[in-house]
Every structure is written in C-alpha cells, then in structure tokens.
Amino acid sequence: MTINYLGSISANDLPATFTKFFVEPVSVGFPSPANDYLESPIDLNQYLIKNGAATFLVRVSGDSMLDANIADQAILIVDRSLKPKHGSIVVASLDGDFVCKRLQLKPRLCLRPENSKYKPIYIQHGQDLDIMGTVTAAINKFE
C-alpha cells in the first residue's frame, strides 16, 4: 500500500470554507519568504464536487452498503446531473423512501445491497422507482 501525502488540513469539518490568509501588513522583521508563493489551501469541495448546482448531500442510515465502503451515518455526495448506469451506486426513491443501493439494469431491474445480510430488491411492476442521482463519493468519519 502506498500513501500519498497531499497536504495538511486544519479544519475539523468537511467541506469547510477556508479563508485565504494574506500576510500583507508587515510592520517589523523580515517579510515572509512564502508571501510570493501563496496558494489556496486544499479545498475538499473542489475534490468532491464536480457540479455544485446538481450536487446534494444525503446521510446514510443502515449498513446495507458496507461492502462498498459505505458505513452507517456516512455522507453521500449525490450528483443529479450524471446519468446512472448499470453498476452505478445510486440514491433512489422507492415507493416514497430514499434508499442507497447499486443499480442493476440487466438482466432484471434491481437495487442491489452490498452486504450479504440483505437481499436484492427486484423492482416489481407497479412499484414507484425514481433515481435521484448517482453517488460519486461517500465520506465515512471515524472520530
């Protein structure tokens, strides 16, 4: 396993808005040599969200997607602008309730959990299914 060190993040919460910090009025001492090299701190919004207008956050309740690394209480990044494909993880509304499952289009339309404790949900004729959007990421917090 390799670990890439991307940089440090000071805020505790996710997608925090980071304040740009300029060290402009220098009254005493030697000006910071970093002044000319200021870059924006790493922004998780930028990493996680491609299309802000179409992206919604959804909280997971339950462990039915545990094998897809989506734990109970994870926050899902849901992009409504991406067309869901066979195999996409989606948030769908099934008979009025939101569920997070893997979408299976063939051989039969089905919402598949990622945990052997749960059974796949085959969509019956007359059941009301709407795909709200495609899950592009999940955030599990450990502390």
Next chain:
Amino acid sequence: MKLLALVDCDNFYASCERVFRPDLKKTPIVVLSNNDGCVIARSKEAKVMGIKMGVPWFQVKKKYLAQGGKVFSSNFPLYGDLSKRVMNILHGMVKRIEIYSIDEAFLDLQHIQNTNQAHEFGVYCRNTIRQWVGIPVRIGIAPTKTLTKVASHIAKNVNGGTGVCCLSNQKDISHILKTLPIREIWGVGHNLSRQLNQLGIYSAYELVQMDTRFIRKNFSVVLERTVRELRGESCIQIDDHSEPKKQIIVSRSFRSRIENLSTLKPLISNFAVRAGEKLRQEKQKCSQVSVFISTSRFNKQLQYRGFDSFQLPCPVDDTRSILMGANKVLNTIFRKGYPYAKAGILLNQFSHPAFIQKSLFAATDQQHLKQDANLMQTIDGLNGTQTQVYYASQYPTGLLPIQKEMVSPKYTTNWWELPTTK
C-alpha cells in the same frame, strides 16, 4: 431576430417541498407565510382543490386537510438554496441574465439565430433544471420582456405541453393577444384594467390597436411602453446589474393580538435591531425611520392603522439611533384599546456612506464615529455566533418567536437535517 426568455419556476415553494419528498409527488401541497398565516404557494393539485392564493390558513385548513392535502410552514433556507442552484445553471447557459425574483429570471438569447433553435434551447434548459435540481420550470421566449410574460403564461396553461412557448412571428402573437384579457398583461393592475374596460378595451389585442399618444396622454408612459412591448418593440432592457436596495422593511404578523404598548415596544425594538443589521450588510446609511402598526383586516369592528416617520439629523447605520427613532414614532402612533395584529419598521432615504452630508449639530467627531462603527461591528460579529447581545429595549428571544409548526428540514443547508436513506 433578438429574442429574450423568461424562466419561471412552477409553484416554486411547493415544488421545493417536493424535491426531497418523493412520497408527495401527487399530493396537494400548500406553503404558509411566516407565522402560518396565509397560503403563499400551492401545488397544481391544491389549485385544483380551489385553494386561493393569499387565503388565510384558518379558513381553509379543515376542509383541505380532510381532503388529504399536505401543508408546510415556509422554509426559506431551502427555497433560497434551490433558487440559487437554478440561477447558477442559467448563468452557465447564457451571457446575460437578470434575476427578477426568487423564482424568475430573464435571459438574453443573443446566441440564438431562429425560432427553432430558441425552442430547442428552451426544452434543453427546462430538462436540465428538472434533472439537476428537481424543479419544474416553464419558459416563455419572445422578442420583448412583456411578450415573454405572455409566452410563459401560455406555456403554463397549455396542458400536456412541453412547458416551453416561443412567440416570435407576428401572426401567432396577434392570435394570442386576441384571447388574452388585459388584466393578465405584465404591469397592468386591477385598477388599470377596470379603467380600460370602461373604454371598451378587454383584450390585449384591442389595447395594442390603440394610439400610443392617446395612451401616454390619458394613462402613462409606463402603459405606453407596455403597448410598444406587446407590439414587439423592445423597451425594457435586461438589467444584469442589480441596483442597491432603496428601503429595508422588517415586519411580522403576530400569532395572538397585542393590546399593550409595553408588549409591543420590545417587538418593535427587535424589528429595529434586525433592520439595523440588514442596513449594515447593505453598507448603507438611512435618514428616515418609519414604524407601522395595524389591527387585523378580519376584525371589522375595531380597525386602526398607524404609520409615521422620524427624520434623523444625519444618515446613520447605528442600531441605537434606529431604536431611538422607532420608539419615538411608536409612542406617537400607538392608540390604546386596539388589538394589534401586525407591525413593522421601514428604513429609507439611503445615502452611500462615502457621501454623507454632515449635520451642523450632530456629533461628527471622527473618533466617535469610528468607535460607534466598531461597536456595531463587534455586536454584529457576536450575534452571528452562539453568543447574543441584546439591546435593553428588546425581547431576548430573537426577532419574534415565529410559529412554524409544519416546517420541513433544511435539507441542503444544515448538516443535521440532510435527507436520509432508509
């Protein structure tokens, strides 16, 4: 041909409530004003049930709920967020856009050559907003703003249509204006349409046939402009830079009637404090503070409306001056023995802080002004956190304990209220 588009969200607040409630896809929905007073938005199904716009909730509540309707208190954080998303999408599609209200925007379709393209653009725009945000919109396309309103009106009423209406050739426009009553025209109010009816003018087509000089002389240049716009001559431009506000109003209806000055005063102070915060956010200073109080319009026996203004010696943005003015006005307009149902404060006569006419008598000592500004900044800063600073004349409860019993979660703006999977 130059074309404009009006994008108008269908029953916006009701549609917002549906985005995270797929179970309510076909249920009638109404949304109530602050304090759950009146109906301010209705889904299509609620309109069909005969619920009128602005009707007091208590009058229709029983019957509406018995018929299976669903009701929500207003959830402006949600509506504001979804509106911003819709506007951002539109911003990405055209160069010039005027955000006309929370649920309407005018677009300049300068990149579009012909009617077919315009219609295609309308369908694309509508599908995108529907897919990305979940809000249904209708789109009216025409050569002038007033005609886009007409087109949007048609897009709404054509059943089973695409929700897009493009009005560009003169023959279609004339045909539609013949069937359009003048009261449906943008900018023609109730009184004006009655006056025009007296002249024998009922349809938009009849209005368009009139001599513009006659209209200007007997009515106004505004109506003349409307007529020209209906003829396809563009008179009202797309305004893509918003004007600074010219007045600030903070007002509320009360849950129960208030008769005592001692109860009313702290509420007015709360309004004054909120208005002061808004004023500083706008970076304006005001010279006039007005207060109004009124009884309920449903109480026919005891009716009173009080309104007066206080002129400040020089423009201010200091809450303490606004409070002083507001309390003076309240003392003069208050009448004993009336059950007050509504009150509010209005700040106006704004001037830009950089061009302040100094008063001969008021303290304009720079040192003091700076200290006052710092104080306000500190209080605004604190009130934006958990700590709250109150002025002595306020109720320490926030603006007004608003009754919102049926408010939906702030799905998009609060970590603890996100939609949850089952």
